[in-house]
Amino acid sequence: MSLSMYQASVPVFARGLSMLSKLLTKAEAHAAANGLSPADLLEARLAPDMYALTRQIQAACDAAKFGAARPAGITPPSHPDTETSFAELQARIKAVLDFVNGIGEAAFEGAETRAVALKTGSGELSFTGQDYLTGFALPNFFFHAVTAYDILRHKGLPLVKRDFLNLG
Amino acid sequence: MSLSMYQASVPVFARGLSMLSKLLTKAEAHAAANGLSPADLLEARLAPDMYALTRQIQAACDAAKFGAARPAGITPPSHPDTETSFAELQARIKAVLDFVNGIGEAAFEGAETRAVALKTGSGELSFTGQDYLTGFALPNFFFHAVTAYDILRHKGLPLVKRDFLNLG
Numbered sequence: 001m002s003l004s005m006y007q008a009s010v011p012v013f014a015r016g017l018s019m020l021s022k023l024l025t026k027a028e029a030h031a032a033a034n035g036l037s038p039a040d041l042l043e044a045r046l047a048p049d050m051y052a053l054t055r056q057i058q059a060a061c062d063a064a065k066f067g068a069a070r071p072a073g074i075t076p077p078s079h080p081d082t083e084t085s086f087a088e089l090q091a092r093i094k095a096v097l098d099f100v101n102g103i104g105e106a107a108f109e110g111a112e113t114r115a116v117a118l119k120t121g122s123g124e125l126s127f128t129g130q131d132y133l134t135g136f137a138l139p140n141f142f143f144h145a146v147t148a149y150d151i152l153r154h155k156g157l158p159l160v161k162r163d164f165l166n167l168g
Numbered sequence: 169m170s171l172s173m174y175q176a177s178v179p180v181f182a183r184g185l186s187m188l189s190k191l192l193t194k195a196e197a198h199a200a201a202n203g204l205s206p207a208d209l210l211e212a213r214l215a216p217d218m219y220a221l222t223r224q225i226q227a228a229c230d231a232a233k234f235g236a237a238r239p240a241g242i243t244p245p246s247h248p249d250t251e252t253s254f255a256e257l258q259a260r261i262k263a264v265l266d267f268v269n270g271i272g273e274a275a276f277e278g279a280e281t282r283a284v285a286l287k288t289g290s291g292e293l294s295f296t297g298q299d300y301l302t303g304f305a306l307p308n309f310f311f312h313a314v315t316a317y318d319i320l321r322h323k324g325l326p327l328v329k330r331d332f333l334n335l336g
Binding site: 005008120133135165167 | 170171172173175176179180183184214215218280288290293298301302303304306307308310311314315317318321322324329330332333335
């Protein structure tokens with residue numbers, strides 16, 4: 001009747017980050033094959049007041065990093081959002097993937113009831129680790145990961161949902 | 169160190185479905201206020217070969233319905249995807265919300281190891297209940313729910329991520 005907080009977080013974020021890396025590889029090849037500049041894709045967005053692709057990737061990386069670290073009671077490394085190229089975004093994803101994969105299962109002992117507090121633009125939110133993971137961290141990660149996919153589809157990349165699910 | 173399969177599924181899908189209902193209410197009001205026909209939004213899509221908004225909502229409803237039912241070993245009701253209006257989509261969401269909320273915690277006894285098999289366009293996939301939920305059902309639900317949000321943002325609706333997270 002139960003699954004581990006580790007299994008519900010680390011492998012899910014890792015699979016999603018790996019998917020984003022593959023999307024960027026396809027995006028870079030698509031730009032090269034179609035005479036687009038990298039910025040034509042990296043700076044693309046779905047609405048004037050939404051994040052562009054670069055910022056969506058950075059936000060997905062942060063969502064995964066905090067989403068795995070907070071229930072485990074770990075302070076994650078800081079990343080200053082300075083990436084401006086496919087190669088730099090790939091390095092950011094790899095750094096977060098290595099961090100997330102390095103959190104051992106033992107750190108999740110008691111994670112479901114661990115107090116998680118975070119400041120947002122509209123005040124502080126308080127969760128148990130379980131409610132944070134299922135009610136905030138996972139939806140927040142997928143929000144940015146799917147929007148990155150949607151931006152690339154909108155820009156003409158021939159992707160299918162199976163690319164997003166990344167089932168291997 | 170663990171959370172229940174029930175808590176990792178039913179409330180997550182229920183919150184997401186409730187969010188989609190609120191998005192549609194805002195979309196209908198936005199169309200009325202801006203002289204758009206309902207079809208201007210319901211038939212909007214981000215790429216010519218992606219689902220339009222109506223189909224994204226239907227797919228999100230199915231993802232939630234199966235995502236909660238399969239680990240619980242329940243056969244969900246069938247919905248033939250005939251909706252063509254905001255009111256009909258709201259009724260579909262409500263039906264799925266009622267179904268999902270009606271699955272009691274007891275049905276999730278042993279859900280994490282329950283065998284789940286599903287046919288896809290590229291063959292049959294086999295999962296444990298836990299791997300199905302975290303590796304397929306939740307990503308699949310968010311794929312359609314976020315894309316519905318993204319379509320509406322792309323069409324000019326003044327939404328913010330907090331609308332999507334639907335924290336109440």
